[in-house]
Amino acid sequence: MTLTSVSTGRLLPSDPATRRVAEELYRLMADLPILSPHGHVDPGMLATDRPFRDPATLLIRDDHYVTRLLHADGVDLASLAIGQEEISDSEAREIWRLFCERWHLFAGTASGYWLRSTLEDVFGMERLPGDGDPDTLFDALSEALSADDMRPRALLERFDIEVLATTDDPLDPLHAHQALAADPDVRTVVRPTFRPDAYLDPTGAGWNDRVERLVATVDRDGYQGYLDGLRESRRRFVAQGATSADFGVLSAVTAEIDPSHAAALFDRARKGELSSGEAELFRAHMLFESARMSTEDGLVMTIHAGVFRNHHSPTFDAFGPDRGHDLPVATRFVEPLRPLLQRFGTAEGFHLVLFTVDETTFSRELAPLAGFYPSVFIGAPWWFLDAPDSAARFRAATVETAGFYRGSGFIDDTRAFLSIPARHDMARRTDAAYLARLVSEQRLRIAEAERIAVDLHDAIPRRAFKL
Amino acid sequence: MTLTSVSTGRLLPSDPATRRVAEELYRLMADLPILSPHGHVDPGMLATDRPFRDPATLLIRDDHYVTRLLHADGVDLASLAIGQEEISDSEAREIWRLFCERWHLFAGTASGYWLRSTLEDVFGMERLPGDGDPDTLFDALSEALSADDMRPRALLERFDIEVLATTDDPLDPLHAHQALAADPDVRTVVRPTFRPDAYLDPTGAGWNDRVERLVATVDRDGYQGYLDGLRESRRRFVAQGATSADFGVLSAVTAEIDPSHAAALFDRARKGELSSGEAELFRAHMLFESARMSTEDGLVMTIHAGVFRNHHSPTFDAFGPDRGHDLPVATRFVEPLRPLLQRFGTAEGFHLVLFTVDETTFSRELAPLAGFYPSVFIGAPWWFLDAPDSAARFRAATVETAGFYRGSGFIDDTRAFLSIPARHDMARRTDAAYLARLVSEQRLRIAEAERIAVDLHDAIPRRAFKL
Amino acid sequence: MTLTSVSTGRLLPSDPATRRVAEELYRLMADLPILSPHGHVDPGMLATDRPFRDPATLLIRDDHYVTRLLHADGVDLASLAIGQEEISDSEAREIWRLFCERWHLFAGTASGYWLRSTLEDVFGMERLPGDGDPDTLFDALSEALSADDMRPRALLERFDIEVLATTDDPLDPLHAHQALAADPDVRTVVRPTFRPDAYLDPTGAGWNDRVERLVATVDRDGYQGYLDGLRESRRRFVAQGATSADFGVLSAVTAEIDPSHAAALFDRARKGELSSGEAELFRAHMLFESARMSTEDGLVMTIHAGVFRNHHSPTFDAFGPDRGHDLPVATRFVEPLRPLLQRFGTAEGFHLVLFTVDETTFSRELAPLAGFYPSVFIGAPWWFLDAPDSAARFRAATVETAGFYRGSGFIDDTRAFLSIPARHDMARRTDAAYLARLVSEQRLRIAEAERIAVDLHDAIPRRAFKL
Numbered sequence A, B, C: 001m002t003l004t005s006v007s008t009g010r011l012l013p014s015d016p017a018t019r020r021v022a023e024e025l026y027r028l029m030a031d032l033p034i035l036s037p038h039g040h041v042d043p044g045m046l047a048t049d050r051p052f053r054d055p056a057t058l059l060i061r062d063d064h065y066v067t068r069l070l071h072a073d074g075v076d077l078a079s080l081a082i083g084q085e086e087i088s089d090s091e092a093r094e095i096w097r098l099f100c101e102r103w104h105l106f107a108g109t110a111s112g113y114w115l116r117s118t119l120e121d122v123f124g125m126e127r128l129p130g131d132g133d134p135d136t137l138f139d140a141l142s143e144a145l146s147a148d149d150m151r152p153r154a155l156l157e158r159f160d161i162e163v164l165a166t167t168d169d170p171l172d173p174l175h176a177h178q179a180l181a182a183d184p185d186v187r188t189v190v191r192p193t194f195r196p197d198a199y200l201d202p203t204g205a206g207w208n209d210r211v212e213r214l215v216a217t218v219d220r221d222g223y224q225g226y227l228d229g230l231r232e233s234r235r236r237f238v239a240q241g242a243t244s245a246d247f248g249v250l251s252a253v254t255a256e257i258d259p260s261h262a263a264a265l266f267d268r269a270r271k272g273e274l275s276s277g278e279a280e281l282f283r284a285h286m287l288f289e290s291a292r293m294s295t296e297d298g299l300v301m302t303i304h305a306g307v308f309r310n311h312h313s314p315t316f317d318a319f320g321p322d323r324g325h326d327l328p329v330a331t332r333f334v335e336p337l338r339p340l341l342q343r344f345g346t347a348e349g350f351h352l353v354l355f356t357v358d359e360t361t362f363s364r365e366l367a368p369l370a371g372f373y374p375s376v377f378i379g380a381p382w383w384f385l386d387a388p389d390s391a392a393r394f395r396a397a398t399v400e401t402a403g404f405y406r407g408s409g410f411i412d413d414t415r416a417f418l419s420i421p422a423r424h425d426m427a428r429r430t431d432a433a434y435l436a437r438l439v440s441e442q443r444l445r446i447a448e449a450e451r452i453a454v455d456l457h458d459a460i461p462r463r464a465f466k467l
Helices: A014-031 A043-048 A055-061 A066-072 A090-101 A110-122 A134-145 A151-158 A176-181 A207-214 A222-239 A261-271 A276-297 A313-319 A338-344 A361-369 A388-400 A417-439 A444-456 A460-466 B017-028 B043-048 B057-061 B064-072 B088-099 B112-123 B134-146 B150-157 B177-182 B209-217 B222-240 B259-270 B276-297 B313-319 B338-344 B360-370 B388-402 B419-442 B446-456 B461-465 C017-029 C041-046 C055-061 C062-071 C091-102 C108-120 C134-146 C153-156 C173-180 C207-215 C222-239 C259-270 C278-295 C313-319 C338-344 C360-371 C390-403 C417-440 C446-456 C460-466
Strands: A035-036 A162-163 A189-191 A244-249 A301-306 A352-356 A376-378 B034-036 B161-164 B189-191 B243-251 B301-305 B351-354 B376-377 C034-035 C161-165 C189-190 C242-249 C302-305 C350-356 C374-379
Touching: A014 A417, A014 A444, A035 A417, A043 A151, A043 A176, A055 A066, A055 A090, A090 A134, A090 A388, A151 A417, A176 A189, A176 B351, A189 A276, A207 A222, A207 A261, A207 A388, A207 B243, A222 A261, A222 A276, A244 A276, A261 A276, A261 A417, A261 C390, A276 A301, A301 C417, A313 A338, A338 C417, A352 A361, A352 C278, A361 A388, A388 A417, A388 C390, A417 A444, A417 C055, A444 A460, A460 B161, B017 B419, B017 B446, B034 B419, B034 B446, B043 B150, B043 B177, B043 C374, B057 B064, B057 B134, B064 B088, B064 B112, B088 B134, B112 B276, B150 B419, B222 B259, B222 B276, B222 B388, B243 B276, B243 B338, B259 B276, B276 B301, B276 B338, B351 B360, B360 B376, B360 B388, B388 C390, B419 B446, B419 C041, C017 C417, C034 C417, C041 C153, C041 C173, C055 C134, C062 C108, C091 C134, C091 C153, C108 C417, C173 C189, C189 C207, C207 C222, C207 C259, C222 C259, C222 C278, C242 C278, C242 C350, C259 C278, C278 C338, C338 C350, C350 C360, C360 C374, C390 C417, C417 C446, C446 C460
Parallel strands: A035 A162, A162 A189, A244 A301, A301 A352, A352 A376, B034 B161, B161 B189, B243 B301, B301 B351, B351 B376, C034 C161, C161 C189, C242 C302, C302 C350, C350 C374
Antiparallel strands: none
């Protein structure tokens, strides 16, 4: 990473004695290569290595964490060129101005933090969007983006990313991954991640068509063809370097039902005949079956639970998914996951990483589960919780019950490529601050804290994600 | 406000460097006029401007946050003259003594904080109730209360309250508000707030009678008369300066049902024939309809959700409502509010302020909702959460997701008139402390923090509550 | 207690000014005798006073909070001699080595904290398990354990434990308690605690047999004999010094049903005919009846709610209960306890202590309940929450609503006898830190904080548990 020279005190504790310890611990982590075992960077962008278009498209239009806060302030998504294929120079400049006027809305937010760090540490800017004269900043950023050292692969190198996992559809041919793996100039290992949600929820739009195409990839049909298709796709992902399979679900409920029952549900699902209760049972069953597949092929199973997708239908209808109105709901793990854990919780080599946006589950459920089951790892604070105060709460809520070694290690989970170093740096700083406090409170010796600091951003994610 | 000279370090961070920043930020806020857009002060008290009776009645008997803690210590509510019309001097003195003996019970509590600040900063006392000799303190306070500068309007002026909203019944004639508005000596704008709960819940005691009287105010009868009566009353409140309508509900569930269905439910409700499920549906529908009315007349909609009222029936039967056993329950917003937000979430000018006493919803639901919907504002930490540590948790739980500008601004929500400046001062101090930490952690520049500090207690509540 | 000379700054705040206050407050508490009104120490161990066997059995094998973290790291419970009657010297040494290799897993955890304090403060070791050369440490600890001053009664004296409550089966003859009470050399008052769970849940294994034996202790049979048996056993416990009855339940739901209905449920339960809904109703009723019995015989009622026991059946089948997979679930109190509190919430002398492992209930439900009902006390942070950061969150979540005097006082809840002083010392330090912060923030005067500091570990537990 390349941020060490900047703002050494950022996010570190204000008490001078504790800060000194934190700085020492941070220095041990600051230059470790980035391991990014879960995220949403477009592999095609890396494969083609085209220059980024303009600052407004790159940093605003295409980042729905940014556009959602503009929308909340009354900005129409259409005026941000969302859903628009082409964007003119004047539109881009207009979006940039509109954003700069509202820079104060981002103060204290995670997005504001990433943007500021991106501008200061990646672009080297001293002026920020709130400092007035948006046009000059737009021009400076545009010029910077036209340079070769700001193209995707150059940044991949500069960010010192050792491993970067993308998130991919089971039927994706993975051509970009093949091209990157074949290119000797790309030192980063770019791994696909198997993400089958759209094939597991029979109530999702387009499920039937997707399943049709999935079954067509194998010899059998019906429910067995469906399972074979999933297995075959997973096999193909593993061959291309995948180490994990990811599941985004509203509820973590799992169920073991007998194969003939499952086959009957599948057949009726294909005819659109499932009740909502049956659809839920089918989803619960497929989460269970996916765990079984992981015990067979070794893919780490990651579950991102508790998100109500596309809350505002008019926005979804006009602009499609990922527009900032996926919203967290109260989540449970202990009871819903019991069928899965009864069967696979102690299975050799099975890894189950649990992510939540309901913080209450950290101390109540995730740390206790991970403190017993060798398969369970506590997912790093994710999404809305991927921010300094939230990260501090995460450590305080989990370490006392499960220690440091039952966590997944940090994931950036982002499609905002330029923010990746800032995100990992934030995690290292908040970890340094937390460890320094434990040292200051005589709960850890400094040598223990030093080992943990490095392990948190090296050994721990490597083990949890089988990198 | 008038508290700046007292205890400048109160509630500010102990680290010297951070404290200096906090003090600087606090100074910017300390003298701003008070905006109180939601509370429960009796407008009649201001209109008549009679002197307060005695310290025990004013500070103890009539504050159920104080009496509940005495009750929890085994003091019978009857011995506090609760429910009693007249209170003798000796009774008042006896209540005061009983309270002073138990002053330690209030240590660390919000009520203890307001009481101490009221005694020190409003009355100028140096002795506190726990310092022994309750009679001398009682006499000193009694004497102070008899002076003209301690009468309600003098305090209104001294507290520098620019706007004070009361909470009023839809059939209230608003005479006190008219008198205050007509009096050129009253510089405070005293606004009524439309609070129709007792007209919306068909299972509430007296609902039928109230609805009868409401319908009698308009030409039509039946369900349409009911809606017209509500609309007409809202119109009257708007004319008298109201800017918001307030809803206190156990659950935030909303529903859109067709008018004929609603009318049928209404007719059966009037006959007492609704099942509990139908009553819930009717309440959910009326919350939805109330949002629609807000889109028509512009009243800000505030929802205080998640409170189980009158938990202990024997106490309710003996002493009536508001006796300290209204208790919070687990609350949800994302799914229950969806029908309302689907329809009105992006409606022009619609403001929906969501208050909770279930802290888990701050990071999980309220900040994400307010970070997308332009109508949704995160209610300030309310009621049990209106206290220094809770306020700090509120900022840490919401700002990273939604920033500072999606909050409602502080509300004091109190009927304890003398505590109003202490409450706003507390909010300013905790905000100064939070902002100073962000500056110290290099997450905000000082200039940014300065702007936010002022906006939090000026522009932000003005906008959210349309003051 | 004997830990004052060690590590005076441990767990205290890092800010120098606040630390000085915290140190002063801690000094007032440090030498108070230990009151342990709820725990799981084996009274037979104290009665026989046999030396402890070896360090691995004592500190690892028999502490399932330790073994669960080893299990989570992939260590088979069988390799820890769990469920094994005899353990050879070489097995003990092997377990010790395996544990020392994994000492880093315990960094930051509650168990790691107790172990370190036990080794440093009770055994006087300077080397820790992570410092290499496990055999030398094993030998040193083994030698220490063979000395007379490390036998149970010597430690009871050295730890300065004034009261120690155990947890006992209603049919336990309480011989060990009788022997200890009769021995003039035992200065500690060792009190039994009535723990009837296995007699109240008709779905529990062995319920029918236990009830059979219980009913056989009295003259009547059927449901009345069952109630009489419980009452008679409680009477016997009271006679032996018990002051509390403890209930461990998944849900805190209570119900009042009429006696004939209860008798009918009981009769059908004895025949194994209850549906799961009826079994839940019976449990809810028996919690209600147990409260009634407390109003009769004065036993403090403690409820430990919200735990899903024995989550992983294969582990339960192989190794029995208490193996580290009892897991917390989301818990509610306000609505479930209402029937009980309607009836007994203000009953003279009734004490109800509510423990939770769902932290969300502290500010939302427990503090508000205890802030009104004189019977309700907020249980100290329990089990997974009995650790420094969790204890700090507990105070911050409850004091602002309910003050300091509505808590139960600290309980150690442990069967790890040697960790008892470290646990009480931790609670005193975290309380000192919290109080010092309130002083530093000018929310408490130092004299107030001094009184509270002592009361928290003396008057408050004595009152709540009727010691």
